[in-house]
Amino acid sequence: MSGNRSVLVIQGLTKYFGGLKAVDNVYMEAAECSITSLIGPNGAGKTTIFNLITGLLQPTSGKIYYKNQSILALPPTTIARIGIGRTFQEPRVFNRLSVLENILIGFPSQKGERVHHALLRTKAAFEEEKKNKEKAIEILEFVGLADRGSDLAQDLSHGQQRFLSVARVLASNPDLLLMDEPTVGLHREEIVRLIDLMIRLVKSQRRTILLVEHNMDVVMNISDEIHLLVEGHGIAHGKPEDIKANPKLVEAFLGTSLSGNRKKGEVLCT
Ligand SMILES: Nc1ncnc2c1ncn2[C@@H]1O[C@H](COP(=O)(O)OP(=O)(O)O)[C@@H](O)[C@H]1O
Ligand SMILES: [Mg+2]
Incomplete structure (x- = not known):
């Protein structure tokens, strides 16, 4: 996806909860019309990053730019209106x-x-x-x-409610869509349909997705870029093949083995 401009730029993002550094000096970018995944164990700070981007929380320090504009201090309703949508870990309908x-x-x-x-x-x-x-x-x-x-x-079934949650966010026509663990509780067949939906959101609607996801098959299949986060720190980032090339790293932190079949170098959006 190199060459596509960044829709989202995060620099030195830090969030303390009392003495706990939930997010610690995180840098990341999401290129337009791409899927960027945030992975890491529970408590790594992934959801907190989503809360910071959407304005539900204010960072202790750091910067967040959406389409070259700082969105710090904007209220959540404004952030939603300018094009950042979000789905939550549990379906909200x-x-x-x-x-x-x-x-x-x-x-x-x-x-x-x-x-x-x-x-x-x-x-x-x-x-x-x-x-x-x-x-x-x-x-x-x-x-x-x-x-x-x-x-x-x-x-609706749990799975259908999750698809409805995505539909609800699409009503606001977001250019940047944050999805927090969207495959949780879905059957295999529903996961396949969700992957297809995410790819269509990017490929045919030219949206940008920032994804938090534990299912490594899903992550390795659809991500353009992956960021591994542990205890608030950005530990590694790269393309799926870069992350897979370092399985010890991922296994040590995530306790999972990797597979995935997104073709090397294949791009969703050209
Ligand atoms: N509102 C909050 N107040 C205090 N601590 C929080 C709050 N939200 C998250 N945390 C803590 O911050 C850390 C990161 O949490 P979270 O962002 O939910 O992690 P993840 O989504 O990666 O599992 C955890 O230790 C969590 O307990
Ligand atoms: Mg979370």
Whole structure:
């Protein structure tokens, strides 16, 4: 992916919780239209980095740039609006809303929202609603839930709820998508579909993904760049073949053996 400009640049990022250095002087970049993975044992600081990028936490020190602009001190709502979306370790959906409604409420501007009486809603608001509904259906098709739109979110399986979580984030049309352990609790077949979805997000929609993932098969398969983090420190980074070339390092820290079949040098986006 060298040559693509960086969508996200993190420099010297540090976060203390009291005396604990959860994130310690971390440097990383995510190239436009690529998949960058963050790996490391529990407690390495991966989720904390996501919380810092999305503005839920303020760093002790360090810099975060999104499209060449510092996003430090911006509130989470602004960070979401300028194009950074995020999925959480557990699927977050509104159980009592339909699958389609779960996406509709994720669209940013709602012209009719401020006017409570339905009769007073403007033509523009109705048109926006219609457009949003079409977009929501498109998103459902993209994530493979087109036939579930009218079902309640609570009636979906755990795996389907995770796909719905991704769909909800896509409603805000993020250029940079942070995904925190998206394969947890998924069946093998669902993992295959999620990998396919992530690749399509990058390849056909030109989004950038920052991925936290424990499944090394997934990581080695789809990452352009991998960062290994241990106790808040960046220990190693490189392409999957670089990381695989040093299995002792990864096995020592992650206790896993490596496989993976992304073709050497293959790029998703050209
Ligand atoms: N809000 C918080 N307050 C205090 N300690 C925290 C907080 N969030 C995370 N930590 C601690 O920071 C370290 C890194 O956690 P986390 O970022 O969740 O790791 P990972 O996602 O890599 O498993 C852990 O030791 C965790 O207990
Ligand atoms: Mg975590």
